[in-house]
Amino acid sequence: MDSPSLAPTSIIQGNGRGGPPAGAGVLRATKPRSFWDDAWYRFRHNWAGMAGLAIFVLLCLVAIFAKQIAPYGYLDQDWTAILKPPSATHIMGTDDLGRDVFSRVLMGGRTALMVATFISLIGAIVGLLVGAFSAFAGGKVDAVVVWIIDGLMTFPTIWLAAFVSVSTAPALKNLAASLYSVTHWAFLKNEVMISYAVVVFAIGMINWTWPARLVRSQVLSLREREFIEATRALGASVRWITMKHLVPNVLGSMIVLVTLSFGNAMLFEASLSYLGIGIRPPGASWGAMIFQGMSKVRTHPYLVLAPGITLAVVVLALQFMGDALNDALNPKSRSK
Amino acid sequence: MLRYLVRRILSMIPLLIVVTAFTFIVGQYGAGDLAAYLTGTRGDPSKGFDTELYQQFRQELGMDDPIYVRYGHWLWNALHGDLGKSYVMMGDPPVAYLIKNAVPQSLQLCLAALFIVTIIGVPLGIVAAVFSNGVLDRVFVSGSSVLSSIPSFVLAPVAIIIVVVRLHLLPSVGVGWHGLFAKETILPAFCLAMVGLLNVVRTTRVAILEVLSQEYVRAARARGLSERLVIIKHVVRNAALPVVTVIGMTGAGLLGATVFIEQIFNIQGFGMMVSKGLQRGDVMTVTGAVLVSTVIVMLFSLLVDLLYGIIDPRVRLTR
Amino acid sequence: MIQVRDGTALDDSLVIRARGLKTYYPGPHKGAWPWSGRLTVKAVDDVSLDIRRGQTLGLVGESGCGKTTVGRSLLQLVRPTAGEVFFEGQDLCKLKDAELHPLRRRMQIIFQDPYASLDSRCTIGFTISEGLLIHKLVPPAELRDRVADLMVTVGLNPAFENRYPHEFSGGQRQRVGIARALATSPTFIVGDEPISALDVSIQAQIINLLRTLRDKLNLTMLFISHDLRAVRYLSDQVAVMYLGKVAEMASTDELFANPLHPYTQALLGSVPKPSWSGVEIEAPALSGDVPSPINPPRGCYFSTRCPRVMPRCGEAQPALVEASPGHKVACFLISAAANPV
Numbered sequence: 002m003d004s005p006s007l008a009p010t011s012i013i014q015g016n017g018r019g020g021p022p023a024g025a026g027v028l029r030a031t032k033p034r035s036f037w038d039d040a041w042y043r044f045r046h047n048w049a050g051m052a053g054l055a056i057f058v059l060l061c062l063v064a065i066f067a068k069q070i071a072p073y074g075y076l077d078q079d080w081t082a083i084l085k086p087p088s089a090t091h092i093m094g095t096d097d098l099g100r101d102v103f104s105r106v107l108m109g110g111r112t113a114l115m116v117a118t119f120i121s122l123i124g125a126i127v128g129l130l131v132g133a134f135s136a137f138a139g140g141k142v143d144a145v146v147v148w149i150i151d152g153l154m155t156f157p158t159i160w161l162a163a164f165v166s167v168s169t170a171p172a173l174k175n176l177a178a179s180l181y182s183v184t185h186w187a188f189l190k191n192e193v194m195i196s197y198a199v200v201v202f203a204i205g206m207i208n209w210t211w212p213a214r215l216v217r218s219q220v221l222s223l224r225e226r227e228f229i230e231a232t233r234a235l236g237a238s239v240r241w242i243t244m245k246h247l248v249p250n251v252l253g254s255m256i257v258l259v260t261l262s263f264g265n266a267m268l269f270e271a272s273l274s275y276l277g278i279g280i281r282p283p284g285a286s287w288g289a290m291i292f293q294g295m296s297k298v299r300t301h302p303y304l305v306l307a308p309g310i311t312l313a314v315v316v317l318a319l320q321f322m323g324d325a326l327n328d329a330l331n332p333k334s335r336s337k
Numbered sequence: 338m339l340r341y342l343v344r345r346i347l348s349m350i351p352l353l354i355v356v357t358a359f360t361f362i363v364g365q366y367g368a369g370d371l372a373a374y375l376t377g378t379r380g381d382p383s384k385g386f387d388t389e390l391y392q393q394f395r396q397e398l399g400m401d402d403p404i405y406v407r408y409g410h411w412l413w414n415a416l417h418g419d420l421g422k423s424y425v426m427m428g429d430p431p432v433a434y435l436i437k438n439a440v441p442q443s444l445q446l447c448l449a450a451l452f453i454v455t456i457i458g459v460p461l462g463i464v465a466a467v468f469s470n471g472v473l474d475r476v477f478v479s480g481s482s483v484l485s486s487i488p489s490f491v492l493a494p495v496a497i498i499i500v501v502v503r504l505h506l507l508p509s510v511g512v513g514w515h516g517l518f519a520k521e522t523i524l525p526a527f528c529l530a531m532v533g534l535l536n537v538v539r540t541t542r543v544a545i546l547e548v549l550s551q552e553y554v555r556a557a558r559a560r561g562l563s564e565r566l567v568i569i570k571h572v573v574r575n576a577a578l579p580v581v582t583v584i585g586m587t588g589a590g591l592l593g594a595t596v597f598i599e600q601i602f603n604i605q606g607f608g609m610m611v612s613k614g615l616q617r618g619d620v621m622t623v624t625g626a627v628l629v630s631t632v633i634v635m636l637f638s639l640l641v642d643l644l645y646g647i648i649d650p651r652v653r654l655t656r
Numbered sequence: 657m658i659q660v661r662d663g664t665a666l667d668d669s670l671v672i673r674a675r676g677l678k679t680y681y682p683g684p685h686k687g688a689w690p691w692s693g694r695l696t697v698k699a700v701d702d703v704s705l706d707i708r709r710g711q712t713l714g715l716v717g718e719s720g721c722g723k724t725t726v727g728r729s730l731l732q733l734v735r736p737t738a739g740e741v742f743f744e745g746q747d748l749c750k751l752k753d754a755e756l757h758p759l760r761r762r763m764q765i766i767f768q769d770p771y772a773s774l775d776s777r778c779t780i781g782f783t784i785s786e787g788l789l790i791h792k793l794v795p796p797a798e799l800r801d802r803v804a805d806l807m808v809t810v811g812l813n814p815a816f817e818n819r820y821p822h823e824f825s826g827g828q829r830q831r832v833g834i835a836r837a838l839a840t841s842p843t844f845i846v847g848d849e850p851i852s853a854l855d856v857s858i859q860a861q862i863i864n865l866l867r868t869l870r871d872k873l874n875l876t877m878l879f880i881s882h883d884l885r886a887v888r889y890l891s892d893q894v895a896v897m898y899l900g901k902v903a904e905m906a907s908t909d910e911l912f913a914n915p916l917h918p919y920t921q922a923l924l925g926s927v928p929k930p931s932w933s934g935v936e937i938e939a940p941a942l943s944g945d946v947p948s949p950i951n952p953p954r955g956c957y958f959s960t961r962c963p964r965v966m967p968r969c970g971e972a973q974p975a976l977v978e979a980s981p982g983h984k985v986a987c988f989l990i991s992a993a994a995n996p997v
Contacts, residue, residue, distance in 0.1 A: 227768075228773050275490050298494045
């Protein structure tokens with residue numbers, strides 16, 4: 002049965018392309034660079050991404066220590082300094098109520114960060130669950146989910162968020178009131194707090210579609226990959242496959258998506274507040290500040306420019322950070 | 338072809354029903370009791386809360402019916418061009434009338450913006466792809482990324498300050514709509530166009546890069562065709578498909594952004610109607626606007642699909 | 657010799673016994689509408705085979721003939737539409753997924769593509785030990801030693817256990833795939849074209865590795881390949897498949913010496929003039945394409961390409977009959993002569 006063309010060789014010897022003979026453990030393997038080390042290396046060498054990260058970290062610090070950094074209280078009115086242009090005492094000027102714009106921008110950062118954190122967390126969790134469920138369920142369930150996502154995505158999202166925000170605000174307020182009667186937690190009576198909740202809810206309702214779609218398509222394509230079948234052949238449970246293979250493989254894309262959706266959520270919050278249906282007046286929001294400044298934009302442009310440029314810079318920073326993360330974590334999908 | 342058209346249009350109906358049912362039901366429940374609101378604002382304040390009047394309003398609005406019956410009524414009337422009345426505005430104007438007066442301005446504005454984003458975005462994308470990884474590529478991509486990331490309610494006032502107030506390049510923005518070709522339209526259309534710029538540039542760039550790496554392009558180069566001829570003859574035509582898709586998808590985003598642009602530039606369009614309706618809690622107006630905008634977006638995507646067939650004869654419209 | 661006729665008591669040395677195995681996939685829609693019914697793709701259509709302990713069955717055929725699906729169906733990675741698969745006397749088709757999990761330890765698969773079959777985010781050490789971890793076969797303290805043993809067995813340097821697949825060549829990756837399959841000490845292994853994605857120079861090494869391991873560990877194997885030389889080198893029995901059906905089945909020596917089915921003759925003829933075979937087969941090279949399994953031809957599936965086609969072939973399907981002891985053929989040329997119906 003032996004065929005001369007396949008000269009039997011000792012199996013232990015040749016091992017692919019010039020590897021050392023096995024068992025000769027003298028050759029210490031160099032420390033392998035893991036996938037994450039490699040990604041960090043690539044991210045570190047992307048200046049736009051690093052700049053974005055720096056700005057984002059700065060924003061987080063500023064948001065946390067807003068009260069300590071702000072030179073004035075964000076609600077303090079100074080009737081002797083109304084609509085004063087930027088100066089040494091008020092570096093971003095004052096608004097029509099004599100409030101320090103810089104202090105308000107700092108507090109607006111806190112609002113934006115808080116709201117965006119909740120929204121992107123909700124979006125990531127709901128998206129992950131819906132996307133994975135849809136992909137695993139397949140068939141008609143999957144078709145319906147995809148159809149809903151497509152439907153939501155063809156629609157101008159900001160309108161839908163605005164609409165949900167307007168029409169659920171009274172209901173949420175009632176809910177908070179009835180909760181208060183049971184628990185007596187003070188924040189349930191706080192109008193600003195409730196408006197936070199409304200914004201988070203409204204945008205969260207819309208913002209899960211991107212992660213859901215991503216997770217679904219990734220799970221679908223991963224499920225067809227041979228290494229998943231190999232794990233199945235080993236006798237692994239669905240849970241094992243999910244935890245050890247699906248999640249690590251989807252994680253990279255999820256990180257990118259959460260970063261991008263974080264910026265998106267900030268934009269949405271500012272947009273709703275700009276339209277007057279987001280954060281309620283005593284709360285500080287960049288969007289609301291821009292709206293209030295708009296009527297005086299010709300005479301006092303700094304009222305719009307200060308929060309506007311801050312918002313733009315932060316959104317851009319997150320955009321660049323997301324792009325850099327994408328390049329670092331998904332080297333194959335890099336747009337050349 | 339005709340069969341495909343019929344199928345496409347039929348497949349839109351369920352989505353339309355779900356979207357409108359969602360907005361109708363959420364609106365009716367969320368916005369509180371409209372009859373109570375009307376009793377409060379229209380009734381005689383000296384009499385206190387007029388229960389009789391309240392019942393009358395409930396009757397008139399059909400609020401005693403179950404929600405699906407009310408939705409059915411609304412949908413049936415909507416098919417006949419009646420979207421109900423805006424009770425929040427003076428004189429209870431019909432919503433359909435408001436929409437009819439608002440939509441043309443917004444459509445023209447969106448078309449102008451779509452035109453601008455195409456004639457700017459596509460060439461930028463092509464140049465970026467041809468010089469990929471060069472300086473021009475980076476400048477164009479990050480430049481359009483900056484322009485698209487700035488929200489339109491920041492970009493527009495900045496543009497007004499620079500172009501109108503400082504440089505006096507364009508006339509001050511008046512009130513209302515001056516027509517598609519008026520100088521006053523340039524700035525709002527431009528600001529609106531920037532919303533979709535990055536998408537168009539990116540997609541064009543990737544599509545062109547894709548085609549540039551294909552065999553037939555290499556063959557054309559090998560035949561000695563000049564680089565410019567190669568790009569015009571082979572690359573642009575073959576990259577057109579994804580680009581058209583993205584331009585089509587940009588349409589919905591632009592319509593959404595009119596909410597800000599129209600308010601800032603004082604254009605009495607669809608976006609202005611929606612933003613005012615939202616601020617006033619005018620549920621009927623917003624629900625009607627949702628229906629109309631969904632129809633517009635769907636028709637637009639249908640148009641894009643048909644355009645596919647013209648550009649690429651391989652796409653048989655029978656899927 | 658391989659056949660145990662229906663009715664005979666199940667031999668203890670029979671590791672795999674498949675009867676009437678059918679695996680159908682839903683195909684494209686019949687009409688343009690989403691609710692119009694679907695066509696079925698008969699990837700595997702009524703296949704019966706037996707593999708004795710320590711023996712290797714080679715499965716050959718052109719790409720798309722369903723040989724990969726046979727392997728997947730035997731292991732229940734794809735649930736067969738109908739039929740029985742006995743693994744060591746247990747009908748796998750009747751078991752639920754959860755009941756299958758513990759059994760999977762004893763039946764493993766080596767995949768074709770050494771790139772796609774390894775998770776690029778896991779070290780090869782983890783990949784090899786995964787089966788041990790899932791079935792908790794080894795105490796954690798001994799895991800490293802066991803992995804090192806396995807790596808040495810397949811010819812890999814154990815120092816590389818913390819490396820990622822992208823740092824290895826195709827041949828080395830395939831060794832990782834073999835180590836993973838061997839980790840749980842299986843009795844039955846499906847080799848799903850394990851060499852066809854490799855460089856020719858590496859193929860011989862992997863084939864030899866498989867052969868040595870099989871003999872050393874007394875493995876039972878299903879070796880799927882379209883490389884006739886490899887099949888001949890490794891197999892005790894060979895089955896030739898065409899469009900989801902077995903066309904011919906015999907011991908390796910018998911099949912290569914005396915191919916009866918025109919398809920087998922054509923396949924053997926398509927091997928570049930075999931100096932090793934010592935057999936001269938006069939068979940024309942195959943012309944035309946494999947018909948679609950969605951819409952197979954009437955009668956004998958091979959009739960559209962058969963150089964010796966008869967009128968009868970377009971009317972009925974020939975049954976798999978025994979031409980000589982242990983040599984089964986599904987062809988009217990043979991069945992007409994052997995036992996006229």
